[in-house]
Amino acid sequence: MSSAPLRILGLSGEYRSTSKSGMMVNLALSHAQSLGADIFYWDCYEKPLPFVGEDGCWENPNVEEFQELATSCDAIFACSPEYHGTMSGVMKNTFDWLYDKHIGGKSVGLMCTLGGMQNSNTLNHMRIMLRWLHARPVPEQLAVGHVKEAFAADGSLNDAAMAERLESLVASVLDSATMLRNHQSERHE
Numbered sequence: 001m002s003s004a005p006l007r008i009l010g011l012s013g014e015y016r017s018t019s020k021s022g023m024m025v026n027l028a029l030s031h032a033q034s035l036g037a038d039i040f041y042w043d044c045y046e047k048p049l050p051f052v053g054e055d056g057c058w059e060n061p062n063v064e065e066f067q068e069l070a071t072s073c074d075a076i077f078a079c080s081p082e083y084h085g086t087m088s089g090v091m092k093n094t095f096d097w098l099y100d101k102h103i104g105g106k107s108v109g110l111m112c113t114l115g116g117m118q119n120s121n122t123l124n125h126m127r128i129m130l131r132w133l134h135a136r137p138v139p140e141q142l143a144v145g146h147v148k149e150a151f152a153a154d155g156s157l158n159d160a161a162m163a164e165r166l167e168s169l170v171a172s173v174l175d176s177a178t179m180l181r182n183h184q185s186e187r188h189e
């Protein structure tokens, strides 16, 4: 059994880390860090991933770096803005660069942000997508509706119940990642 800190990757379906989805991912990551995890945020603004299929995409050095980072991590937090009832193109394209060999069997915590009322469409679509990657989203999830009003000036969540749900989501991802890692190492003993 490994006692090394879990490595957790944060992915946002928006380019800026200051976007609401970027803020949600970073809240989840900093909570995971306070519980002892090593955290990594893939910043699509600093290191954009090309569209899968566009000219030169297969040779883009960001792609290899991203895939290596994902492979080295034990679990993922992903937050997408809801665009027209589903995840953003940035979120989908980010996952289109990953395969079973990078994130199969890994625990995932799902979140989404919405300009309008909270609903689960984007989360459900992300859950379905992850099935094809053989990843393991935990049952807990977070949809932050009316997101413009969701954050206080210091970047924390205004709604205490939502903040508690975020903590439960993070705890669940870390628990599940630890169990999956132990299970893998027992199988290889």
Ligand SMILES: Cc1cc2nc3c(=O)[nH]c(=O)nc-3n(C[C@H](O)[C@H](O)[C@H](O)COP(=O)(O)O)c2cc1C
Residues within 6 Å of the ligand: 013, 014, 018, 019, 020, 021, 022, 080, 081, 082, 083, 084, 085, 086, 113, 114, 115, 116, 117, 147
């Ligand atoms: C193209 C587009 C489509 C959108 N569609 C929806 C939608 O279907 N439902 C909704 O509640 N908000 C919708 N919004 C609002 C976004 O969900 C909201 O701006 C986003 O969650 C804010 O997070 P961000 O800062 O990470 O982009 C849409 C915004 C854009 C730009």
